[in-house]
Amino acid sequence: LSYFLFGDNDFTARLPHALFSIATIAFAWTFRRxxxxxxxxxxxxxxxxxxxxxYYGRYARNEALVGxxxxxxLWSILRYIETGLPKYIYFLAASIVLHITAKETAYIYVAQALLFLAGYFIYRISKRPWGKPKFRxxxxxxxxxxxxxxxxxxxxSRLTKDGPGTGLFGLTISPGVVEVLGIVxxxxxxxxxxxxxxxxxxLFYxxxxHNLRKERSFDLLIVTGTLFLPLLTAFPLKFLNWTVPTSASGVNGLVLTDMIKMGSVLILMFVIAIxxxxxxxxxVWVKSFVLFYSIFAVFYTTVFTNGAGLFTGLLGGLGYWLVQQGExxxxxxxxYYSLIQMxxxxxxxxxxxxxAGILASLGFRAGGRIISGPNNGDITAAPEGGELTEPDQIPVIEEPERPPVLPLFGFWSVxxxxxxxxxxxxxxxxxxHITLPMIPLAGWAIGALIDTIDWRKFFRSNxxxxxxxxxxxxxxLGGSLSSMLGNNPPFQGKNLEQLSATSTFLIAFIAAVISGGSLLYLISRWKVxxxxxxxxxxxxxxxxxxxxRTSITANFINYDNANELLVYAHAGPGIKNALSQIEEISQRTNNGLGVVVAYDDQKTYQYWW
Structure with a gap:
């Protein structure tokens, strides 16, 4: 669409992603409650x-959309738990289907959502009175x-997925162990x-x-699971070792037997979901279903110009992604992420x-007043020493439900x-995707510290x-420690370089002592x-x-230099420099772009981009 409206160049390639990134920053304000x-x-x-x-918010990849x-x-989940209003289910359905049209990380996001909602649901009902307590x-x-x-x-299964040899965490797996585990x-x-x-x-019994229908987390579990279930058809097909098409040519190449097998499983998944x-x-579910698969059909058929795309979307997305994990x-x-990138x-x-974890353990709570919608947390409880037979015989207990803000972002990060x-x-x-949920946690923690400081007293107390x-x-302090632990520590000799290292350390150390002593004097009457x-x-x-500084260096100085560990998928400046010179030669010698350029199969991929 950007190319159609504004032409094809580097700017228009990045324009949608930059706009989505701006929207992501602005969307943070919706979490103010x-x-x-x-x-x-x-x-x-x-x-x-x-x-x-x-970096990836201005990059011609789909991360900016997914953000x-x-x-x-996440916002839809919190708001539905908080209010119980159906519109947040529709927002949730739209967010999931738009994600799946952009990137297969949607499968991980949905798995995270289902795991969190299941854990939160179990936690809630474990604290609630049961209709038949003996089953708890x-x-x-x-x-x-x-x-x-x-x-x-x-x-x-993960340990032995590559067969005998070196497995997960470098463990050596023998053929006998692989055979036994294949049965176990x-x-x-x-x-x-x-x-x-x-x-x-x-649980049901x-x-x-009656009580389950009042648990909003269970509503979200059912809606998310059923809407997404048909998109998991590749799992049973792969388990049965049946063909999973991952491209339009793969769909067109299916024989009748493959179509029957694939169609039967897909129909079964849709029937169960419906x-x-x-x-x-x-x-509410029907509206969510129509919204979900209408958006899905429009995007995966490229506005109804590619019928095979509907099936590659339903089956091929997950199938291709599963294959890629093995690569x-x-x-x-x-x-790579925990000790290098982060x-x-x-x-x-x-x-x-x-x-944020430390503050939460100290009793800090996420901000925002509690909004209690209709039937918020109503639970039908058994009378003392008995069981329930008819739900309407029991008094209804209304309890406001505080959204699990910190647990959600914390779970999502981990x-x-x-x-x-x-x-x-x-x-x-x-x-x-690892950074995205960590930032709201950090934002809440820093904001909580700012809000709990008595600023008037702070300014009155120097x-x-x-x-x-x-x-x-x-x-x-950082300078003195860096000097001591660096390649040229102090007090190592009398030549110019060694004396310079010593003086650097002494200046930093003296500054730390003076500033530290002054601090102790000024804050002696402050509370801990x-x-x-x-x-x-x-x-x-x-x-x-x-x-x-790190961001400016990575994004505006070394943005096309592979020395930066976040630079990977694009070529260095040499490709564009060569293309620019070829165009200039062509303009000078052919009065246009008609010059013939010889190239081999090692150079084509870079110029596709």
């Missing part, structure tokens, strides 16, 4: 200065046992599924459908999310880091002087909490300045 006004503003600033969000859709998804403990036991077995099956893994998986199905039966979804949410694109170590570029969100670490493909741009001294202290808040804020302020 969850992160607080200050937290939302800090989050927007962190979005703006993030090296990865700035907005991902935030919309067996249900929880079945869930725990089923998840343990499922996790064990997944780990063992399916047994564990089957046992886990049966136990979890038993847990579902215990013990907690009751029956369960309509039974659970009726008209291990990028060939990076398992610690510490080098996104250290501020990483440390800020850790700060699960994203784990998911992309485990995934076979490790590319720099996937760091974007606050600006204290702030300046804190900055000097941190910088001088106020001191800790100011020191922490100053530290993160310095990190923000350092992040701006």
């Amino acid at each position: 969850h992160l607080g006004r200050t937290g939302a503003l800090v989050t927007a600033v962190l979005f703006m200065i993030s090296p990865y969000l700035l 907005l859709f991902g935030l919309l998804m 403990s067996p249900f929880l036991l079945a869930v725990i046992l089923g998840l343990v077995l499922l996790g064990a099956a997944g780990f063992l 893994v399916p047994v564990l998986a089957l046992a886990a599924v049966l136990i979890l199905l038993t847990a579902v039966v215990l 013990g907690f009751s459908i 029956v369960v979804g309509y039974w659970w949410k009726g008209v 291990n694109r990028g060939s990076q170590p398992w610690y 510490p080098i570029y996104e250290y501020l969100p990483l440390l800020g999310s850790l700060l 699960s994203a880091l784990l998911a992309y670490t485990i995934a076979g493909e490790k590319m720099p741009w996937l760091t974007y 606050g600006l002087v204290v702030l300046a001294l804190i900055v000097v202290f941190f910088l001088s 909490g106020q001191i800790a808040r100011m020191a922490t804020l100053t530290f993160f302020g310095l990190l923000a300045v350092l992040t701006v």
Whole structure:
């Protein structure tokens, strides 16, 4: 569309992504009721200065689109849990389908959402009165046992996915072990599924459908799961070793037998989704379904000009992505994100999310007043010592439901880091998806510190002087430590270079001592909490300045230099320089672009881009 409206060039290639990135920054303001006004503003600033969000927010890739859709998804989940209004289910459906039209990371995002909602749902009902209380403990036991077995099956399967030899984490796997685990893994998986199905039966019978219908997290589980279920058709096809088309030519090349097999599984998935979804949410689910698959059909058929695209979207997206995981694109170590990309570029969100965890453990809560919608958290409880037979015989208990803001962003951050670490493909741009949920956590934490400082008292107590001294202290302390631990430590000799290192250390050390002593004198009457808040804020302020420097260097100085670890998929400046010179020669010698250029198969790929 951008090319059609404005022509094809580098600017128009990046224009939609830049606009989506601006929208992502602006969308942070919608979280003000969850992160607080200050937290939302800090989050927007962190979005703006993030090296990865700035780099891939202007890059001709789909990360910039996914960033907005991902935030919309998280916001919809929080708002529906908070209010119970159907419109947020529609927002959720739209965010998921738009994500899947842009990038297959939607499968990871949906898996994260389902896992979080399932965990949050189990947590809530474990605290609630049950219609038949005797089923609560067996249900929880079945869930725990089923998840343990499922996790064990997944780990063992991942351990031996490449066969005998060196497996996950460098472990050596013998052929005999692979053969045994080939039998054990399916047994564990089957046992886990049966136990979890038993847990579902215990839930419906013990907690009751009447009470389940009042759990908003369960609404989101059902809606998300049923809308997305047909898109998981590639899983059973792959398990049965049937053909999974991943391109239009693959669809056109299907024989009748393949079509029958594929169609039967796809229809079954749609039937299950429709029956369960309509039974659970009726008209609301139907509207969500129509919205979801209308958008899906428009985009995957390229506005109804490519019929095969509908099937490659339903089946090929996941099928192709599963194949790519086995290719291990990028060939990076398992610690690629946690110990390389995040510490080098996104250290501020990483440390800020850790700060959020500390503040949450100290009793800080996410901002925003609680909005209680109709039937918010109503639970039908059993009378003392008895069981329920008719739901309407029981008094209704109304309880406002506070949205799980910090647990959601915290879970999303940890699960994203784990998911992309485990995934076979490790590319720099996937760091974007790990950084995205960490920034709101950091924004909330920094905003909470700002909001809890008594600024009037701060300014009356020589606050600006204290702030300046804190900055000097941190910088001088860092300088002295850097000098001591660097390649040229102090007090090593008397030549000019060694004396220079010694003087550098002494100046930094003396500045640290003087500023530190002055600080102790000025804040001697301050409360410990106020001191800790100011020191922490100053530290993160310095990190923000350092992040701006990192971001400018990576985005505007070394943006096409492979020395930057976030630069990967595009060529260096030599390609464009050569093309510019060829065009100039052609214009001078042919009065146009008619010059004939010889090239080989090693050069074509770069010029496609």
